[in-house]
Amino acid sequence: MTLPITRAIVTGHTKGLGAALAEQLLARNIDVLGLSRSRNDTLAQRFPQTLQQAALNLADLQIVTRWLASDALTRFVDGADSVLLFNNAGTVQPIGPIEGHDAAAIANAVTLNVTTPLMLSSAVAAAGVSACDRRIVHISSGAARNAYAGWSIYCATKAALDHHARAVSLDANRALRICSLAPGVVDTNMQAEIRSSGKERFPLREKFEDLKRNGQLVSPEQCAIQLIDFTLSEAFGQTPVADIREVAQRG
Structure with a gap:
């Protein structure tokens, strides 16, 4: 009996949640294509046969467009019974009141947080045979559903992913499932970046300092384990916007 072949694309796979997602997927014998500005040498040494990597600046539209125009994605998903896309890469910058935002920083955030994930989603939806099961995970945030002072760009970009998932879920494509999934508050470099922000730029800084201090x-x-378990479950895609803390409790 031939086992189903599952392959996964993970953006931002070199650190934080992205690295954990890639590692957990590889440990489950799922081939991974990591997309990031740099390579994950540690995972490459551990999983030389099942990890592929492409060094891409995901905030550069020209680079992403050229890569999508190549056959790299098609070759990776060829022969797979199931394809997973984890749109994980993102940035919380620029932080602060709107009048202090640099135009280039805004463009960088919108490209990395929204444009590239939507481009990759469309490419994955179109790649492979139509019967192939495809599951798209936008790594969202509570900031998509609640407004925070100092995070106008981050809130807006994450909300865009939520609404994209809602609209895509209405498309008549039974082989495609999508969910914009908030992961909770994860102990990553982004959290350290948030805690280093001045209170004048991010008034809720103390809240995040308390979460770290109290081990929350x-x-x-x-x-990563919770996200992957949910993505591989039959429940995935039943609702286009979810919070892993809630669905994990139900599971």
Whole structure:
């Protein structure tokens, strides 16, 4: 009996949650294509046969467009029974009141947080045979559903992913499932970046300092396990927007 072949694309796979997702997927014998500005040498040494990597600046539209125009994605998914896409890469910058935002920083955030994930989603939806099961995971945030002072760009970009998932779920494509999934508060470099922000730029900084101080941050490894378990479950895609803390409790 031939086992189903599952392959996964993970953006931002070199650190934090992205690295944990790639590691957990590879440990489950799922081939991974990692997309990031740099390579994950540690995972490459551990999984030389099942990890592929492409060094891409995901905030550069020309680079992403050229890569999508190549056959790299098609070759990776060829022969797979199931393809997973984890749109994980993102940035919380620029932080602060709107009048202090640099135009280039805004463009960088929108490209990395929204444009590239949507481009990759469309490419994955079109890649492979129509019967291939495809599952798209946007790594969202509570900031998509609640407004925070100082995070206008981050809130807006994450909300865009949520609404994209809602609209895509209405498309008549039974082989495609999508969910914009909030992972909770994960102990990553982004959290350290948030805690280093001045209160004048991010008034809620103390809240995130307390979460770290009180041990209330989830490890990337623990979060990755929950995200992958849910993505591979039959429940995935039943609702286009979800919070892993809620669906994990139900499971």
